[in-house]
Amino acid sequence: xxxxxxxxxxxxxxxxxxxxxxxxxxxxxxxxxxxxxxxxxxxxxxxxxxxxxxxxxxxxxxxxxxxxxxxxxxxxxxxxxxxxxxxxxxxxxxxxxxxxxxxxxxxxxxxxxxxxxxxxxxxxxxxxxxxxxxxxxxxxxxxxxxxxxxxxxxxxxxxxxxxxxxxxxxxxxxxxxxxxxxxxxxxxxxxxxxxxxxxxxxxxxxxxxxxxxxxxxxxxxxxxxxxxxxxxxxxxxxxxxxxxxxxxxxxxxxxxxxxxxxxxxxxxxxxxxxxxx
Numbered sequence: 001x002x003x004x005x006x007x008x009x010x011x012x013x014x015x016x017x018x019x020x021x022x023x024x025x026x027x028x029x030x031x032x033x034x035x036x037x038x039x040x041x042x043x044x045x046x047x048x049x050x051x052x053x054x055x056x057x058x059x060x061x062x063x064x065x066x067x068x069x070x071x072x073x074x075x076x077x078x079x080x081x082x083x084x085x086x087x088x089x090x091x092x093x094x095x096x097x098x099x100x101x102x103x104x105x106x107x108x109x110x111x112x113x114x115x116x117x118x119x120x121x122x123x124x125x126x127x128x129x130x131x132x133x134x135x136x137x138x139x140x141x142x143x144x145x146x147x148x149x150x151x152x153x154x155x156x157x158x159x160x161x162x163x164x165x166x167x168x169x170x171x172x173x174x175x176x177x178x179x180x181x182x183x184x185x186x187x188x189x190x191x192x193x194x195x196x197x198x199x200x201x202x203x204x205x206x207x208x209x210x211x212x213x214x215x216x217x218x219x220x221x222x223x224x225x226x227x228x229x230x231x232x233x234x235x236x237x238x239x240x241x242x243x244x245x246x247x248x249x250x251x252x253x254x255x256x257x258x259x260x261x262x263x264x265x266x267x268x269x270x271x272x273x274x275x276x277x
Contacts, residue, residue, distance in 0.1 A: 062228035110217030164197035192243035
């Protein structure tokens with residue numbers, strides 16, 4: 001009879017291991033949020049959309065160095081007409097309303113997934129913001145190098161702008177790009193390339209961010225709204241020789257949006273259940 005060893009005495013009992021829940025991807029979180037939003041009452045959805053637009057306009061414009069007050073945003077979006085003695089407010093109100101129109105264009109185009117975005121999409125966004133510049137067919141790219149500018153990165157020479165813009169769009173539309181590159185990286189690179197092409201005399205950065213959000217919204221993600229407090233970080237990212245820093249900024253912006261919407265929904269659903277009870 002073989003002597004008992006320590007190994008033959010100690011029973012082999014499997015140790016239970018608690019499964020670690022995988023963190024949902026931003027795509028999964030986005031789908032869940034869209035489902036939750038779809039279950040809310042129309043009043044909540046309207047309030048949510050209005051607050052989103054105000055936040056989008058405020059932060060996106062603040063990146064350009066223009067800061068609107070809450071009263072200016074609320075009044076302009078409600079369609080308020082400035083008093084006769086306050087005509088100085090009219091240009092501000094008009095700029096806010098055009099910004100809102102551009103956002104609605106971006107949202108609408110994001111829903112039309114069979115309609116490809118093109119170079120004309122970039123032109124269209126700009127002419128919504130600046131209708132005085134003409135229409136999609138007549139608007140011109142800038143003809144010189146801006147001397148006073150917000151972005152201290154390299155600009156394309158005027159004779160290279162058309163090529164640079166088309167190159168950025170063609171890359172984003174390439175099936176191989178869509179197959180091999182993460183959607184945040186696609187949006188970031190297109191934004192980065194358009195900013196460095198800087199096709200228009202003003203608001204090229206705003207146009208690039210709006211166009212970028214067509215790509216993100218069409219993929220089911222929330223809009224990437226870069227916070228005004230990130231302005232200096234944003235400028236530094238545009239000066240970098242590659243768009244990697246912009247990728248991280250977009251990821252942060254999307255994750256912040258998701259967390260904010262989830263919190264808002266949690267609070268609303270808790271309050272609604274409490275009211276019903």
